[in-house]
Amino acid sequence: MNERLELISGEESLTLDSDDGQETLSQATDVFRYIDSNFKRWRCDMAAPATEKTVVRVYEMVRDSTFEELFGGFGMTLDALTLTQSQIKQFVKHYGDWLKKDGNGTFFLFKAGNEFFVAAAYFFSDGRLGVRVRSLSLERAFRARKRHRLVIKSS
Secondary structure, three states: OOOOEEEOOOOOOEEEOOEOOOOOHHHOOOOOOEEOOHHHHOOOOOOOOOEOOEEEEEEEEOOOEOHHHHHHOOOOOHHHOOOOHHHHHHHHHHOHHHOOOOOOOEEEEEEEOOEEEEEEEEEOOOOOEEEEEEEOOOOOOEOHHHOOEEEEEOO
16 A cells, blocks of 8 residues: 555545547547646657556545655556546546545546656636646655545556
């Protein structure tokens, strides 16, 4: 278990449908009011392979941590934790109640080519959604008091 996170979805079944992987977050204007231009600038707005039904879990931060500490603390390869951008969009559409409120982000790990990125979905004060992209290697430590969330594949 990752000591930096607390599982908050428990035994609740959060299942994403099979998906062709072709949607990217930079195209998700039907879901997000704001989409970070870095998805295109960093060339991480790539389609992914098709996926089968996928069970995910939601965690909340309990210790100040970087992305690498958060996602690296599961004792699994990062590839085993990633979602496709299509799956991230699907989660946001179907499980919006699990997204962190109050301007704080919900983080999703994804891969584009050989690089890992983190998509951060967040609510504006008026309730609309935005999504940013950051490199997994970002050295910033996120504060546990903000209770950011992570969504990853269930093992």
